[in-house]
Amino acid sequence: xxxxxxxxxxxxxxxxxxxxxxxxxxxxxxxxxxxxxxxxxxxxxxxxxxxxxxxxxxxxxxxxxxxxxxxxxxxxxxxxxxxxxxxxxxxxxxxxxxxxxxxxxxxxxxxxxxxxxxxxxxxxxxxxxxxxxxxxxxxxxxxxxxxxxxxxxxxxxxxxxxxxxxxxxxxxxxxxxxxxxxxxxxxxxxxxxxxxxxxxxxxxxxxxxxxxxxxxxxxxxxxxxxxxxxxxx
Ligand code: HEC
Numbered sequence: 001x002x003x004x005x006x007x008x009x010x011x012x013x014x015x016x017x018x019x020x021x022x023x024x025x026x027x028x029x030x031x032x033x034x035x036x037x038x039x040x041x042x043x044x045x046x047x048x049x050x051x052x053x054x055x056x057x058x059x060x061x062x063x064x065x066x067x068x069x070x071x072x073x074x075x076x077x078x079x080x081x082x083x084x085x086x087x088x089x090x091x092x093x094x095x096x097x098x099x100x101x102x103x104x105x106x107x108x109x110x111x112x113x114x115x116x117x118x119x120x121x122x123x124x125x126x127x128x129x130x131x132x133x134x135x136x137x138x139x140x141x142x143x144x145x146x147x148x149x150x151x152x153x154x155x156x157x158x159x160x161x162x163x164x165x166x167x168x169x170x171x172x173x174x175x176x177x178x179x180x181x182x183x184x185x186x187x188x189x190x191x192x193x194x195x196x197x198x199x200x201x202x203x204x205x206x207x208x209x210x211x212x213x214x215x216x217x218x219x220x221x222x223x224x225x226x227x228x229x230x231x232x233x
Contacts, residue, residue, distance in 0.1 A: 001169065002169050002170065002171050003166060003169040003170050003171075003226065003229060003230055004170075004171060004229060004230055004232070006230070011230045011231070014166060014226065014230060015227055015230070015231075017162070018163070018166075018223045018226060018227055021159060021163060021219065021223050022220060022223050022224075024159075025216055025219050025220060025223075026043075028216075029043065029045070029216060030042075030043050030044075032046055033045060033046055035054075035066065035067055036050040036051065036053075036054055036066055037050060037066065038065075038066045038067055038068070038069040038070065046209070048205060048206065048209050050066065051205050051208050051209055052198075052202065052205045053065050053066060054066070054139075055139045055140065055194075055195060055198040055199060055205060055208065056138055056139050056198055056199050056202050056205065057138065057139070058082070058085045058135070058136045058137060058138055059135040059136070059137065059139075059140075060081065060085075060103075060132070060135040060136055061078060061081055061082045061085065063135075064077070064078045064081065065078060068107070071106050071107060071110075072106055073102075073105070073106055077102045077106065080095065080098050080099055080102060081099045081102060081103070083095055084096055084098070084099040085136045089133050089136045091129050096129075099132075100129065100132070103126050103132060104126075104127075107126050108125075108126050108127055111124055111125055111126040111127075112125050112126070112127055113125045113127070138199045139198065139199030140195065140199070145195060145196055148195065149192050149195065149196065152188075152192060153188075153192060156188050156215075160184055160185060160188065160219070163184070163219065163222050163223060163226075164180075164181045164184060164185070164222070166222075166226050167180060167181060167222040167225065167226055168181065170225065170226055170229040170230075171229055172225060172229065180218045180221060180222050180225075181222075183214055183215075183218040184214075184215055184218040184219055184222065186211075186214075187211045187212070187213075187214035187215030187218060188211075188215045190207055190211040191207070191208055191211040191212045191215055193207075194207040194208045194211065195208060
């Protein structure tokens with residue numbers, strides 16, 4: 001049995017489903033690019049160094065280089081905060097005083113429980129030392145990581161089983177079908193696995209980059225190949 005024997009209605013449903021999958025996949029790359037680059041529009045393919053910042057740099061420094069960059073007065077301020085954290089984020093010394101001053105001026109007007117700014121975030125206040133140091137650890141915390149991992153894995157597995165089963169019943173060579181099916185699940189697994197461990201082993205950011213790319217490429221390839229196969233005369 002193959003997918004080409006389905007009736008026109010089934011083929012139409014599959015095609016529309018794949019259109020959603022293709023759009024969603026491209027949207028996820030756009031979102032990641034915007035988050036990592038701090039830009040407001042366009043498709044910004046993430047670079048290795050941006051991925052490294054996201055997964056191995058202290059959260060607050062990564063935000064200053066990425067999504068919160070527009071609020072940073074000068075690049076030197078990022079280095080000051082980074083140096084303070086590298087030296088242990090202690091509650092003493094000039095680096096501490098300078099960092100708290102930078103955060104107070106650039107960030108605390110929004111990052112405050114009592115902020116009146118329209119884009120405020122009262123849930124993540126930076127008014128006191130104790131609140132700031134919660135965000136000075138490298139990379140994602142275990143709670144953020146497990147939240148991200150389970151949401152992504154449940155979601156990806158659900159649509160990937162549909163796409164890969166459809167692809168399994170196309171008329172392409174067996175090696176192509178097996179290869180892309182394994183690449184999509186394998187890429188997704190290794191990508192998420194390296195999110196977890198890159199804060200301990202920095203080299204894993206290369207795996208995040210390549211496996212994320214492999215997952216996206218194989219999902220797009222399978223979707224387009226299925227479309228080509230079912231509508232081929
Ligand atoms: C105009 C208001 C505003 C200013 C100023 C601001 N933030 Fe934010 N910040 C937000 C909002 C809203 C969010 C949550 C949504 C988001 O990520 O865009 C956020 C999220 C964050 C996060 C969570 C992770 C992330 O990257 O999204 C961090 C860390 C952060 N900000 C740090 C900072 C630092 C450091 C500064 C100062 C250089 C700063 N913010 C200045 C509004 C602001």
